[in-house]
Amino acid sequence: MKILEIDGNVPLTGTIRIGGAKNSAVALIPATILSNNKTTLTNVPDITDIYVLKEILEFLGVKVSDASSSMVIDPSSMKNKVIPDKLSNKLRASYYFMASLLAKYKHVKMHFPGGCQIGSRPIDQTLKVFKALGAEIKEKDCVFDISARKLVGNEITLDMPSVGATVNGIIVAALAEGETVIHNAAREPEIVDLADMLNKMGAKITGAGNSTVKIVGVEELDGCFHNVIPDRIEAGTYIILGALVGTYLRIENIIPEHIKTLLDKMQDMGCDLEINQDSVVVNANDNLLAIDIKTSGYPGFPTDLQQPFVTLLIGAKGKSTVIENIYENRFMNIPYLNKMGANIAVKERTATILGANSLHGEEVEATDLRAGASLLLAALKASGHTTIKNVEYILRGYEDLIEKLTSVGAKIELKEI
Ligand code: EPU
Numbered sequence: 278m279k280i281l282e283i284d285g286n287v288p289l290t291g292t293i294r295i296g297g298a299k300n301s302a303v304a305l306i307p308a309t310i311l312s313n314n315k316t317t318l319t320n321v322p323d324i325t326d327i328y329v330l331k332e333i334l335e336f337l338g339v340k341v342s343d344a345s346s347s348m349v350i351d352p353s354s355m356k357n358k359v360i361p362d363k364l365s366n367k368l369r370a371s372y373y374f375m376a377s378l379l380a381k382y383k384h385v386k387m388h389f390p391g392g393c394q395i396g397s398r399p400i401d402q403t404l405k406v407f408k409a410l411g412a413e414i415k416e417k418d419c420v421f422d423i424s425a426r427k428l429v430g431n432e433i434t435l436d437m438p439s440v441g442a443t444v445n446g447i448i449v450a451a452l453a454e455g456e457t458v459i460h461n462a463a464r465e466p467e468i469v470d471l472a473d474m475l476n477k478m479g480a481k482i483t484g485a486g487n488s489t490v491k492i493v494g495v496e497e498l499d500g501c502f503h504n505v506i507p508d509r510i511e512a513g514t515y516i517i518l519g520a521l522v523g524t525y526l527r528i529e530n531i532i533p534e535h536i537k538t539l540l541d542k543m544q545d546m547g548c549d550l551e552i553n554q555d556s557v558v559v560n561a562n563d564n565l566l567a568i569d570i571k572t573s574g575y576p577g578f579p580t581d582l583q584q585p586f587v588t589l590l591i592g593a594k595g596k597s598t599v600i601e602n603i604y605e606n607r608f609m610n611i612p613y614l615n616k617m618g619a620n621i622a623v624k625e626r627t628a629t630i631l632g633a634n635s636l637h638g639e640e641v642e643a644t645d646l647r648a649g650a651s652l653l654l655a656a657l658k659a660s661g662h663t664t665i666k667n668v669e670y671i672l673r674g675y676e677d678l679i680e681k682l683t684s685v686g687a688k689i690e691l692k693e694i
Contacts, residue, residue, distance in 0.1 A: 279668040284688035285638055285659040288561070289519070291685040292527040295512045296322040296676045297346065297505030301467040303370035304444045305474050305505060306330045307377045310339060310352040311452060312478055314500035319347045321505055323676040325669070329367045333360055333374065357382040366391035368673075372400060372441065376448035379412060379423055389419040393645035393670070396604035402435050402442030409433045410453050430455035430494055438463040438488065438574045444471060450492035451480040457492045464488060465575040466535045470506045477501035509535040510581045511675060512557075514650050516540070517585045519559030520548045521592070521658040526685060529556040538578045539586070542568055546593055567595030567632060572602050584610050584651035588658070590630045591619040597630040610648035613641035617655050617663070638663040643670040650675065657687055 297320035307330070309316040321327060323346065331348075334341050337358060340351040357378055365371035369392030378385035392398055404414055404421075409432075412425040430453050435442055443463040448471075450457035462468070464486055472485030478501045481493035512531040519526035520543060533540060533552050540557070543550060546565045551558040567590065572580040580603040590597040591614065601607045608623045615621055617639045620631040638661030643649025649671035656663035665671075668691065672678065679691050 278694055280692050280694055281665040281668050282690045283656040283663045285657050287686055287688050288524040289522050289526050289685040289687055290524045292529055293515045293681050293685060295507045295530045298467055298508040299324060299326060299674050301470040302327060302505050304373050304471045307373035308448050309350045310377050311381055312498040312500050313353050315349055315351045316500040317349050317502045319504045321346050321348045325673050326368050333364050359386045362388040368392055373444055376445035380449045380452040384424040386422045395645050396606045402439045403445040406433055406442055406446040410449060428453035430457035432458045434460040440465055443468050447492055450494060451475050453494040455494055459490045462488050462490045463574055466506055474503040507531050512536055513539045513582045514585045516557050516559055517589050518654050520589055521561055521654060523559045523561050527556055527558045531555055539582055542570060565593040567593045567597040569598045571600040580604055581647050583607060584647040585654055588651045588654040591632055591634050593632045599628040601626050609644040610651040613652055614655055617659055637661050640664045642666040646670050646674045
């Protein structure tokens, strides 16, 4: 197990450069295999989820070469095979291969995907899209056998704006016959990034970023060069860190528009932010005011920043409420934050935070990626020493974590026990 040893309450100064978006890259990589030609991705984050996708590609016979954040993917000699459960259960995004293999070979057999245990994460909406395009789905013991004589475009309304179902829908429709329209689609920037890449490859996708996306299928796709957009969740996490312990902490290589809801809420609380074209400079401020948030799909407050944001609310004066509308298990950081000195009560999907409280170091445990990020921020703010266990979760989504934090002055060490 990997652990983090952190001495907190150290002011952080300097610049943190944000990497490529995890949730974009994990969709772009499976989509590249729709073509038989090489695609080069740049600004690919150096995180463990990407290493797993690389293993899956290599298992399928795809040649992958990567060097300092760029990845060349050559599917010219790939084969359609059942991805071993031990790989597909490591991350949710493995099920984007369901769509790309189905689109390319009209047949895929795959296990139920993995992912952080943050709530029930069904895949019914993806299956609904596949069925609407003509696929037949057999399921036995969580293994899905999906085939289609041919895939034909259709009009589908998702029950909720699911990111995963929108990604899978776009991928599968890109090579289907005729026109597919997805209503109630997710609007996340990562969906736009996927459509941008596929359009460079020759796809005909319009409306990505809106709730209706139209895809006119094409017979084949070519390779392309594509630069992954910056990770808005990594950016938001470090901006919150700056509001906790920053002294002129600059977060660069970001698209502020992608985190507008976060920045607006932080400004309403009284955070000291200087928002530039592709960076934000933030200074800690002890006079923050309580605020309420509710998570929702983009452009609403992102569930992936809810847990890091709760850490900031601990130091804000008054009563804050946080309603988590996307996942029922995204309060698993709260018992540990309370152990560190917070006063937070959870009832169903609402957390009530009474502040301002100060934090002290403790031994805590990451239960999933963003819960881990929340505890990491708390540890960097707290007085004294904190040990965080199960750091593997955090390393799934934050590249060069130790290097980025130590470069701005944090006292943090990663150990293997
Ligand atoms: N849902 C269904 N049926 C489905 C799909 C989703 O009921 O077929 C429900 C889910 O249970 C959930 C909600 O709809 O309550 C949203 O799920 P969505 O499909 O939008 O999420 P996802 O595709 O599984 C992606 C990100 C998550 C992020 C969510 C929401 C990836 C690989 N994962 O998950 O990222 O929280 O969208 O924005 O893109 C993370 O990075 O820490 C993370 C968990």
